[in-house]
Amino acid sequence: MPNYKTALVTGGAGFIGSHIVDALIKRRVKVYVIDNLATGLKSNVNPNARFIQMSITSPQMPSVLRKIKPDVIFHLAAQADLRCSVQDPPNDAKTNILGTLTLAHIAGKIGVKKFIFTSTGGALFSDEVRPPYSEATPPCPISPYGIAKRAAETYLEYEHKLHGFKTVVLRLANVYGPRQALRGEAGVVSIFSRKMSRGEQVIINGDGKNTRDYVHVSDVVSAQMLAMTKPVTGVYHIGTGREVDVNTIFRRMNKIIGGKMKEVHGPACQGEVRRSALDSRRARRELGWEPKIKLEDGLVKTIAWFQKLK
Numbered sequence: 643m644p645n646y647k648t649a650l651v652t653g654g655a656g657f658i659g660s661h662i663v664d665a666l667i668k669r670r671v672k673v674y675v676i677d678n679l680a681t682g683l684k685s686n687v688n689p690n691a692r693f694i695q696m697s698i699t700s701p702q703m704p705s706v707l708r709k710i711k712p713d714v715i716f717h718l719a720a721q722a723d724l725r726c727s728v729q730d731p732p733n734d735a736k737t738n739i740l741g742t743l744t745l746a747h748i749a750g751k752i753g754v755k756k757f758i759f760t761s762t763g764g765a766l767f768s769d770e771v772r773p774p775y776s777e778a779t780p781p782c783p784i785s786p787y788g789i790a791k792r793a794a795e796t797y798l799e800y801e802h803k804l805h806g807f808k809t810v811v812l813r814l815a816n817v818y819g820p821r822q823a824l825r826g827e828a829g830v831v832s833i834f835s836r837k838m839s840r841g842e843q844v845i846i847n848g849d850g851k852n853t854r855d856y857v858h859v860s861d862v863v864s865a866q867m868l869a870m871t872k873p874v875t876g877v878y879h880i881g882t883g884r885e886v887d888v889n890t891i892f893r894r895m896n897k898i899i900g901g902k903m904k905e906v907h908g909p910a911c912q913g914e915v916r917r918s919a920l921d922s923r924r925a926r927r928e929l930g931w932e933p934k935i936k937l938e939d940g941l942v943k944t945i946a947w948f949q950k951l952k
């Protein structure tokens with residue numbers, strides 16, 4: 643196992659990033675967090691991590707990176723809201739393309755050994771291709787967010803060839819679990835959990851038959867840890883391979899809270915893909931990863947966490 647003593651987690655105050663920070667601290671790695679708190683919370687950051695409030699697009703970022711000199715970077719800082727990317731594509735590209743490229747370029751120059759980039763599985767493919775999508779499925783993003791993530795992946799491949807450091811791209815399915823904010827790429831479980839735990843009516847967009855591949859955040863963290871410890875470079879899809887529709891999510895969650903809520907449908911959201919799921923056989927084979935949390939158990943845990951927040 644490589645001996646990585648110092649890690650940088652960008653976006654470490656966010657939903658997924660903060661869980662990665664916790665896992666690294668448990669492994670006794672020295673952890674720095676760079677986050678501008680655009681959507682993240684200082685209270686999410688493990689007190690044993692060194693927190694730097696800064697944008698990855700800041701002109702100070704290269705000098706800060708040179709001082710930290712991490713062995714490994716987990717890059718999660720992003721404009722992660724697909725709808726915001728549609729409203730303001732240049733702003734999305736500024737963080738998601740330029741921010742990522744700058745980080746990877748400096749990382750290569752200062753001798754970072756591994757760069758693990760969190761990309762998207764859900765937003766890289768369209769309904770023209772049938773799920774589940776594997777790493778061999780040609781990406782065809784239809785939103786500025788998906789286009790920017792794909793561009794960042796391509797730049798990372800370039801930096802890998804230029805500097806020779808190991809790069810791993812983890813394309814995540816729809817992640818859910820504790821600390822998920824109500825915005826971002828895949829908030830349906832957190833939106834429903836928040837509303838249900840407050841007794842507010844949940845509205846299902848459209849007919850509720852859109853499918854997604856729901857993966858629990860602790861399974862994503864284990865994929866990130868394996869991406870760090872295994873001597874790999876490349877792209878990996880991280881999902882369960884199972885398509886679950888929004889009606890099913892609603893019904894299962896409603897059952898968990900005692901079946902108190904009526905099923906109410908509202909207008910459909912424009913621009914969303916109908917179906918999505920990822921084929922993760924490569925991650926299983928090469929990283930030894932497999933999702934451990936069953937959807938039922940993950941939903942119970944997530945609702946319980948939101949109920950405590952009430």
Ligand SMILES: NC(=O)c1ccc[n+]([C@@H]2O[C@H](COP(=O)([O-])OP(=O)(O)OC[C@H]3O[C@@H](n4cnc5c(N)ncnc54)[C@H](O)[C@@H]3O)[C@@H](O)[C@H]2O)c1
Binds near residue numbers: 737
């Ligand atoms: N949640 C999902 O289902 C999902 C699925 C696929 C990919 N992803 C990716 O995972 C990563 C983390 O997403 P998340 O769901 O935890 O969202 P999140 O919004 O909780 O986390 C993103 C973090 O990045 C920070 N950030 C945003 N812009 C920044 C900037 N310019 N400089 C520094 N920090 C900045 C935010 O404050 C936040 O803490 C993102 O890259 C996202 O695209 C998420």
